[in-house]
Amino acid sequence: MTKENSAQTIAEDFNQSYERAWNAGINQLLDLYAEESILVGYSTVQGKTGIAELLSGIIDQGWSRISIKTTHAKFEGQVVLVVNEYTAIGTGEKAGETLNARSSHVLSKVGDKWLTVMHSAM
Incomplete structure (x- = not known):
């Protein structure tokens, strides 16, 4: 397996874990x-409390399902840079609506898990 693979x-x-967790x-x-x-989105927050507030607000608006496609991934030193296309799927009052956008993650190995240390969504 090559480093890029x-x-x-x-x-x-x-x-895949992010999709399951979001849903x-x-x-x-x-x-x-x-x-x-x-997390950089419509505002910038740091730490799990701020991230929870921002993401909960998005989910509470009715964007409670998501589908993600990886478009690019590469190692840069000890981190993995990830670029995605995603579709947020509306539920409740937003049922039938979709929102297509892009996101990126900088993943770092923490213990035995890859976690995001920087996430942006546009």
């Missing part, structure tokens, strides 16, 4: 973030 596998495994709720989702992660 390994990065792709790590990214795809992470994204299951905020508590499982936070397990994929390092303690002092930074």
Whole structure:
């Protein structure tokens, strides 16, 4: 397995976990973030408390399901850089709506798990 294939596998495994966690709720989702992660979206937050507030707000708006496609992954030193296309799927009042966008993660190995230390969504 080449280093690039390994990065792709790590990214795809992470994204599958992220999809499952997003679809299951905020508590499982936070397990994929390092303690002092930074999330850049419509606002910038750091740490699990801020991330929980931001992501809970998005989920509470009705974007409670997500589908992610890895478009690029590579090692840069000890981290894996990941670029994705995603579709947020509306439920409740947003049922039938979708939102297509892009996101990126910087993944770092913490213990035996790859966690996001930097996440951006546009």
